[in-house]
Amino acid sequence: MAILITGGAGFIGSHTCVALLEADYDIVVVDNFSNSEPEALRRVMEITGKSFKVYAFDLLNEKDLETVFIENHIEAVIHFAGLKAVGESVAIPLSYYQNNITSTVILCEVMKKFNVKNLVFSSSATVYGIPEQNPISEDANLWAMNPYGRTKLMIEEILRDLYQSDQSWSIALLRYFNPIGAHESGMIGENPQGTPNNIMPYVTQVAIGKLRELKVFGNNYPTIDGTGVRDYIHVVDLAHGHLMALEKICGQTGIEAYNLGTGKGYSVLELISTFEKISGVKIPYRIVERRPGDSAVSFADPSKAERELGWAAKKGLAEMCADSWRWQSKNPKGYEELKGMKALL
Ligand code: UFG
DSSP states (O other): OEEEEETTTSHHHHHHHHHHHHTTOEEEEEOOOSSSOHHHHHHHHHHHTOOOEEEOOOTTOHHHHHHHHHHSOEEEEEEOOSOOOHHHHHHOHHHHIIIIIIHHHHHHHHHHHTTOOEEEEEEEGGGGOSOSSSSBOTTSOOOOSSHHHHHHHHHHHHHHHHHHHOTTOEEEEEEEOEEEOOOTTSSSOOOOSSSOSSHHHHHHHHHTTSSSOEEEEOSOSSSSSSSOEEOEEEHHHHHHHHHHHHHHHTTSOEEEEEEESOSOOEEHHHHHHHHHHHHOOOOOEEEEOOOTTOOSEEOBOOHHIIIIIOOOOOOOHHHHHHHHHHHHHHOTTTTHHHHHHHHHO
């Protein structure tokens, strides 16, 4: 029996692979490597000392996906694969609907065909839009600000319809807040292509001198220091959340959403000063206009996950900064460096 992990080479996917292997699960990874590197999976194997099958398949190819279910005894699926850049989703919405929604429908069709009905879905706190109040609980109003957010929201609704039609499914919708950090080994971490959109990879790239300065998007929000407040969560904690959700859904049926966050919010300036303290590197920054679509404050009420999954985040902001920094300083070019070295051999 194995757990299929779609998008297993990505940032959260690769850390979840480690968590599952360390908990003695057999895993199978499907990834089209459109925004990730096979090297991440090689390093997962190195960290855990365990090997697993990897299929360089696209979920949009139903026949390929069926092969995975024919060749392996899949018990449950953790579905990470998808496009995830908010700005890009505004520019190329159809790609987002195709890659995120159509591929999820195909995945569910194939799961149904092979009678595999346990699914953990990678959702996002983006489904709360600009939250009306904080902390945000799972029963807050849901709405989307952009095509990326709409894909997450639509998939949640599709999965609810699926469960309504067949109550033998068991589905967990995991709504992540702001994942940062990296595995403590510094071997796997976030590897954005091009200029990062999210704050932590931007900060670490400024720290190594790849980018000149951080632009802080607005300092006139009604927050402690005027900058945006977010619930940053260590990616290793998040990975354990998937493990706990998997264990929960495999013993029952139903569909439930869970917030995965720490329940604590930090401002952009607090994040910068914690990072500076931990790394000993000064982060030059400049205040610029607000980024359209950003909310002032967003942090989770994670009590449902604690109550029902027995999960709570353990790592604080200092550890998140230390681990992000270790990953970036050991891998200044992400997984790219290795490609370059291979070319030299
Ligand atoms: N920020 C900056 N400068 C930057 C980047 C970000 O000041 O260069 C600020 C933002 O304004 C915000 C905070 O840092 O206050 C965090 O921004 P991120 O872009 O890192 O994260 P977001 O909260 O905007 O978005 C994240 C994920 C989305 C997801 C959303 C859910 O990136 O995919 O959380 O709440 F949808």
